[in-house]
Amino acid sequence: MTNSWLDDFPVRIKELDHAHLRRRRAVVTPDGGARLKVDGRSMLAFCSNDYLGLSQHPELVQAACAGAQAFGVGSGGSPLVSGHSAANEALEQELAAFVGLPRALYFYAGFSTNVGIIPALMGAGDAIFSDALNHACLIDGARLSRAQIHRYAHLDLAALDHELAHSSARRKLVISDAVFSMDGTCADIPALLALCERHDALLLLDDAHGFGVKGPQGRGSLAEAGLYGAQASRRVLYMATLSKAAGAAGAFVAGDDALVEWLLQKTRSYIFATAAPALLASALSASLRVIAQDEWRRTHLNQLIARLRSGLTAGLQGSGWQLSESHTAIQPLLIGPNDKALAAMQGLRERDIWVPAIRPPTVPEGTARLRIALSAAHTEADVDLLIETLTTLAKTLR
Ligand SMILES: *Cc1c(COP(=O)(O)O)cnc(C)c1O
Numbered sequence: 001m002t003n004s005w006l007d008d009f010p011v012r013i014k015e016l017d018h019a020h021l022r023r024r025r026a027v028v029t030p031d032g033g034a035r036l037k038v039d040g041r042s043m044l045a046f047c048s049n050d051y052l053g054l055s056q057h058p059e060l061v062q063a064a065c066a067g068a069q070a071f072g073v074g075s076g077g078s079p080l081v082s083g084h085s086a087a088n089e090a091l092e093q094e095l096a097a098f099v100g101l102p103r104a105l106y107f108y109a110g111f112s113t114n115v116g117i118i119p120a121l122m123g124a125g126d127a128i129f130s131d132a133l134n135h136a137c138l139i140d141g142a143r144l145s146r147a148q149i150h151r152y153a154h155l156d157l158a159a160l161d162h163e164l165a166h167s168s169a170r171r172k173l174v175i176s177d178a179v180f181s182m183d184g185t186c187a188d189i190p191a192l193l194a195l196c197e198r199h200d201a202l203l204l205l206d207d208a209h210g211f212g213v214k215g216p217q218g219r220g221s222l223a224e225a226g227l228y229g230a231q232a233s234r235r236v237l238y239m240a241t242l243s244k245a246a247g248a249a250g251a252f253v254a255g256d257d258a259l260v261e262w263l264l265q266k267t268r269s270y271i272f273a274t275a276a277p278a279l280l281a282s283a284l285s286a287s288l289r290v291i292a293q294d295e296w297r298r299t300h301l302n303q304l305i306a307r308l309r310s311g312l313t314a315g316l317q318g319s320g321w322q323l324s325e326s327h328t329a330i331q332p333l334l335i336g337p338n339d340k341a342l343a344a345m346q347g348l349r350e351r352d353i354w355v356p357a358i359r360p361p362t363v364p365e366g367t368a369r370l371r372i373a374l375s376a377a378h379t380e381a382d383v384d385l386l387i388e389t390l391t392t393l394a395k396t397l398r
Contacts (some may be wrong), residue, residue, distance in 0.1 A: 020338040021359055030056055034377040036354065043354045044382055046208040046372045049374070051213050051329045052290075052297045052374070053377030054247030059290060060283045064248075066281025080264075083275025091281040092141040092252070097310055098288050099211075099219055099238060100228025101254040110208055110241030110251035115144060116269030117239070117253060118175065121202070121264070122147040127169035129160055129201070131176045133183060138175045138206055147173070154180075157191050164199035172201035178221035179209035182363050182371060184326025187212075196235050202259075203238045212245025213329060218291040218298060246287045250276045297376035299328055302360040304374045308383050315391030319398065324369075331372040332388070341368035342395065349392045353386060356375040 016022040029037040034053070036045045054060060068088055075083040088106055093102040107113040118141030118212065122128055126147040130138065133154045142149050152159040162170060175197055176187045189205065196203045207214075207221045215223035221239050224226055234256040242250040253263060264270065308331055312323050321344075322334045335341040337361045345357040348370075359368045372386070 010054040020342055033379070034382055038354060041352065043349070043352045044237045044384060044385065045354045046142055046374065047210070047354050047377075048373060048375060049244035050247055050377065051209075051245040051301060051373070051375050052218075052294070053288055053375050054212075054245070054290060056289075057247060057290060059245060061117065061162035063286035064279045064283040067277075067279035070282075071124075071278035073279065075277050077274060078271060079275040080271050081360070085275070085278035085281065087281035087285070088275060094250050094285055094288055096254055099254050101232050101238060102257045103252040103260040104252045105260050105270070106276065106281065107251045107253070107270060108273060109249065110206075110239075110243060110359055112273065113213035113239060113241075113251045113253060114138050114141040114204075114206060116141070117237075117263050118142055118173070118204070119145040119268070121145070121237075122171060122173050123205075125169065126171040126173070127167045129163055129167075129172065129174045131155065131180075131187070133177070133180050133185075134175060135177055135181055135206060135208070135343045137305040138177070138204075146170075153203055154183075155185065155187065157188065157195065160192075161195055161198075164195060164201060167199075172196075172199060173204060174201050175204045175208070176206070178205045178207040179214070181209055181329050181330065182369070183324055183332055183360055184209075184328040184330035185324075186221070186328065188220060189227065193227065193233060193235060193339060201235070202237060203235055204239065207238060207240040208244055208251075209328065209330060211240035211242075213298060213301065217295070218245065222391065241286050242287070246284060246291065246387070247358060248280055248283045248287055250280055250284065256270035266274045299377045301374060304330060304376075304378055304380070304383050305331065307380060308372070308374060308387065311384070312390060315387055316394050319394035321390075321394050329374045331374060333370040333372060335368055335370065336366060338368045341370060343397055344390075344393055347397065348389060351389050353389055355386075 026038045031042050032036040035042055071085055079081040092104045092106050107265035114137040117170055122145040124146045128142045128147045129150045132151050150163045178187050192203055212218040214221050237255040239253045242248055324332045341357040348355050355370045355372050358371045
């Protein structure tokens with residue numbers, strides 16, 4: 001056979017190269033604090049979502065080992081058959097109590113949670129309202145549901161109100177990141193909820209980047225808005241990953257009892273996937289205790305955020321590089337063109353600092369950026385080194 005489409009792949013990869021869009025994986029090993037050994041070289045890393053520095057925490061490691069001793073390494077089956085271990089059951093109860101909602105359901109990963117729960121809730125004839133900067137898994141879940149999708153401009157609640165008012169669908173679902181992963185901006189949760197009440201819609205909040213970091217004792221963005229415990233609303237379906245601030249892996253949804261029971265019955269990515277291993281649930285139970293206890297991690301992280309912002313705002317004046325308006329651990333530095341963002345990443349790398357360049361299609365065309373992620377594992381000296389290095393680079397790369 002001549003000219004098979006299979007011959008196109010090398011050509012298409014070359015095209016990615018030319019557009020500066022080819023991604024490469026590094027091989028990494030933890031190297032103490034916020035340092036990583038990357039392809040054999042020790043680097044100061046500002047690229048991890050391990051916001052509280054818990055992924056290497058001895059109590060979590062010990063709990064994972066104890067979980068493996070008690071339950072083995074694999075769960076052996078779907079949670080609806082034999083995979084739902086006593087450790088997973090305990091974790092679900094702890095998660096529900098932690099976020100102050102009636103019930104929680106624990107999933108093996110965040111991406112597949114959203115890809116599964118949205119089609120379990122919505123179908124043809126229903127309507128989904130989605131913030132333009134939502135995470136890929138919310139977008140994919142919405143597409144998979146076959147509901148009609150209304151995309152509204154980032155954080156534009158007037159536009160959302162208008163779309164909701166003009167929809168004749170009986171079932172309406174608003175989906176939004178609580179903290180937007182590539183911008184660090186935050187959804188106005190009380191305002192979103194008010195719109196959902198007015199238009200009889202359900203609100204699905206993805207708090208991947210707020211859980212553990214925001215709210216009293218790290219209980220997340222919903223708790224920060226006061227919508228937990230006695231103030232919880234059955235109109236909110238809360239979702240968070242346990243792979244970021246919680247330092248391990250997995251995810252959960254929490255909300256009204258009947259709603260969560262429905263998801264347990266109908267979510268294909270839950271029913272037809274092997275349950276997360278109990279050793280992870282054990283580690284996560286330990287993680288919840290540390291998150292609640294170690295207030296100093298959030299205090300330290302917030303001090304680092306303020307330090308970075310004031311240092312870079314001063315250092316980058318007139319450079320054209322713009323720190324985005326974020327007060328979270330995600331501090332994007334907008335650079336613009338893909339090649340410039342890559343050159344900045346490369347310049348940092350040569351000085352043993354690792355900050356990833358984020359390019360389209362992850363972010364809109366022309367808004368390539370360095371995504372600086374801070375963690376409680378960083379020291380003030382780490383942040384000062386990043387400020388100095390970026391200040392110098394912005395001058396040389398101009
Ligand atoms: C990381 C992320 C996910 C996916 O979670 P995983 O547990 O990594 O699969 C979902 N939503 C948002 C907003 C994320 O940033």
